Amino acid sequence: MAATIKDVARRAKVSVASVSRLVNGTGNVRPKSAERIRRAIEELGFRPNAVGRSLKMASTRAIGVVVPSISNPVFADALAGINEEIRAAGYNLMLTVTDYDAANEASAVGALMGHQVDGLILTVADPDDCASLDMLERAGVPYVLVYNQPGGKSRATISVDNVAAGGEVARTLAAFGHRSLGMISGSFEASDRARARQAGFVDETVASGLHAPVICEVDFIDGDIEQVIAGLYRSDGKTPTALFCSNDLLAISVIGALRRCNLKVPEDVSVIGFDGISAGTHLSPTLTTVVQPSREMGRLAASQLLGHLNGQEAPHTTLLPHHLRLGESAGQAPQPVPADLQDNSQPVQKRNLAR
């Protein structure tokens, strides 16, 4: 059906070589022939077959992208950035969504390699223990991670400093006067980011003179979250007055669950998320969160990868700045302890946290 370069050549009464030269602007062709070729192309509606070209050139001009989810705006935004950069450079995008499943991760990378993508951009569950990544390395296929923050192995990555950010959250909450913190996180196994944020959060909580925070790992099912929250606040003991959620989507669910448990945010419980998805600013209370520059991260990942494909320096680890966006969902700790007890607090350490 579709016309080939051969058809064009025949119709223009030249060799396929000339057509190729004209089409690709490589080498010159006599103006007279050029005109005939152009007409033939026009008449035949010829469009070069990228598969044939790829086979010959050993380059598909396609780059693969592997992300855990696309319904999470964080990944959607990064993808938008990637798309922008990639397309501007004339590359195409092969996308796979893994749904946080490691098996999908592996098969996706395999499929993409089979399709001979020129490079990959991906977010994996665990960059420190990822067979797919090792495979890419062995095969010499360039890649750069986004959001992932490898601990041991040195791998090209674009992310924020999750540990530091988690720490800032702890300090902020402490400065608000909260004495009992908690963290609600999605699967640690499926997210090195969550682990890093937790590590920073716990460390700084303790460093701030508070006791270690309660950590709840939840499945991403609304019912589950509600149960966890209910369980947490049913106990009459020392329950957290502030909750750090490992990502914004989770924070939003947690706020909903809290509300259904008749707990007011932020009056009774403060909530801080992570990511800075735009939906957070439209909620009420508006979401306090750690903002990462998702779109920019995607753009940067793409441009580093493309740069490398064009012979520039290899992609390297880049930590982009994050920042805390103060919304209404986090505020002063409720109910300062009765005056007589208050004297027992530790003013020195308190001053520290307020930094």
Added chain:
Amino acid sequence: MAATIKDVARRAKVSVASVSRLVNGTGNVRPKSAERIRRAIEELGFRPNAVGRSLKMASTRAIGVVVPSISNPVFADALAGINEEIRAAGYNLMLTVTDYDAANEASAVGALMGHQVDGLILTVADPDDCASLDMLERAGVPYVLVYNQPGGKSRATISVDNVAAGGEVARTLAAFGHRSLGMISGSFEASDRARARQAGFVDETVASGLHAPVICEVDFIDGDIEQVIAGLYRSDGKTPTALFCSNDLLAISVIGALRRCNLKVPEDVSVIGFDGISAGTHLSPTLTTVVQPSREMGRLAASQLLGHLNGQEAPHTTLLPHHLRLGESAGQAPQPVPADLQDNSQPVQKRNLAR
């Protein structure tokens, strides 16, 4: 670098044909040879080059997807559905985001055709006047639209009935006692959906005995929206007590703008969106909206396309059911007119709307 089928054949001391047969499960090979081939594959880390295969088979087992945006959850959700279906069938996904730009639309389709995708799934600005679509048709490349609802031309589509849905919104609002309706819409030029929703909304508004609604077309810039809202409600005349927004993202922005204009939702103004993005249920007030089954739409589009590629019936137009999700953002019209005036209302028609 990467091993080819030839390398495997050499190493296993068989012909490339045998390797191909074993790898693809087409034809038999002597168990003895099979074993040698398998070892060779293992040792060489051989992975069939899909480009070579595609060239020979005239099929890339890739399908192209073209959407206006990926940051809008509607498209992200549909894409999730497409991804699911596509991957289960062993296909790959080539994605392009057009950013609502018709020029990008055309070049994306061109690039995808060049890459020889086996079929396309797309949402375009105007399915009734779309050069890309005509080009696909001419080239005989199968495609199915999502969200688009072509008026004239017959094109395979998965969507909801936007006209009917727009009408329902009008009737619902009328039944709530609103007498003055308005619609805020994104670019009509970039969205046939918006046009269809508007058509249904206007028709039913009038059919309900109300005067034609105010229509405001806005750019998708927060500042712009705020200005439009402010302008609309500055006039002391008969301003709408209910606003239908052509999509949820817009509705969320409108609610924000309304709030900044000191208008309460829904006490002063009711707002209804369209799409049913999950963020809407987490807002407060929760968003009233027309829910479309986005993920299912994506899934269905993909399965129809794949079915067609496998020789089943051609994709056809499918209207999936939508439904109104009543949230808190829309309610009874404010301030029933003073009693003496109320008698002037038209009870008969009112009864009609309440149906």
Added chain:
DNA sequence: CTGAAAGCGCTAACAG
């Protein structure tokens, strides 16, 4: 400036 020809990696007759 131009054409002939080789070959990218793979599949599928076809002949043994």
Added chain:
DNA sequence: CTGTTAGCGCTTTCAG
């Protein structure tokens, strides 16, 4: 069962 071979559509020497 197995190997040989002819392309799929394209780019690119290499001669002319």
